[in-house]
Amino acid sequence: MVTVRQRKKQKSGSSASARSKKAEQKRIKRAPTMHGPAAIKDNWDPKKTVRENYKALGLIGDLSMRDSGGSEKTYSQPAIAKPKAGKSNKPSLISSGTATIERDEEGNIISIQENTVQQVQTAWGPAFDSDAEEEEEIEQDEDTQPKSAKAIEVISALEHAAQQATPVERFTSTREQDWLHQMVKKYDDDFDAMSRDRLINVWQKTPGEIRKAIKKAGGLEAVKQS
Structure with a gap:
């Protein structure tokens, strides 16, 4: 049995698929924020x-x-002269580290430059x-x-904002504090051993990152007492 909603949809001028396509086109054309x-x-x-x-x-x-997409520079290609008949086969452009050999009609080497x-x-x-x-x-x-x-x-405003910017203070979360406490309790100040521990160091932090995190948390003594 056909419901009232299905009957209205059959009588409407556009189907659901057409309406969804129009909505999709609007989303595509809309510029991102x-x-x-x-x-x-x-x-x-x-x-x-x-x-x-x-x-x-x-x-x-x-x-x-090397820019692309129409902003790269265009250079005019110089015309390369073709060798004429009866002339030496010496190329017009030679790279360094090579030599030019001149031969006579019999093929004997005359000079090397x-x-x-x-x-x-x-x-x-x-x-x-x-x-x-x-x-x-x-x-x-x-x-x-x-x-x-x-x-x-715009450049002046950006330079002024950069001069007024202050470093963001980093806080140690509770989970990170527990993780550092386990590290210090097991290895003390051996940061290389901490980085190689696959069970505790689940985020695969390097020795430098672990040292920096402990320093931000207050040092080894503060982490031990936490």
Whole structure:
């Protein structure tokens, strides 16, 4: 027997699956909530990407040297001249540590010239001598780009917030206090043995982490008396 709710659903214009699809599309299109400092949240544009927002605010979204997604630099590829007939088969670009051999028509070696200057040709153009030059070039490009008034205001607010920030005080929980008490009671001040104990050290803490936790808890004597 068909219930009243099922009869109404059959008469409705859209099915439950269509309504759920529309709701899913709305959730997908909705921009995620921005979590961060107030200076960034107030100037955040949900219609822009993370990289575009950071660039507008004078910040760097990724510290990676090799950007991707349209922000990487494009270099024009130089034309490589083809060797002409009757000419020497000496390549135009030679890497250092190799030598050029010149031969006569009969194939006998006439001279050997060692190459000392590195000139490497890649599919994307001349290769960089080192990553330091590429990093220096990127830093120069960032310094030459003028920052907007909004970017200067955001950077000033972030620097002021960083100066006013205070370290968060760490508290030892009751369970951690019991765990440290068992460690100290069994091994005293042998932190290496504590880290190797699989039964008590269930979180696989390193000797340095255990030493730091005991220090925060008040020291060995305080942990023993707890």
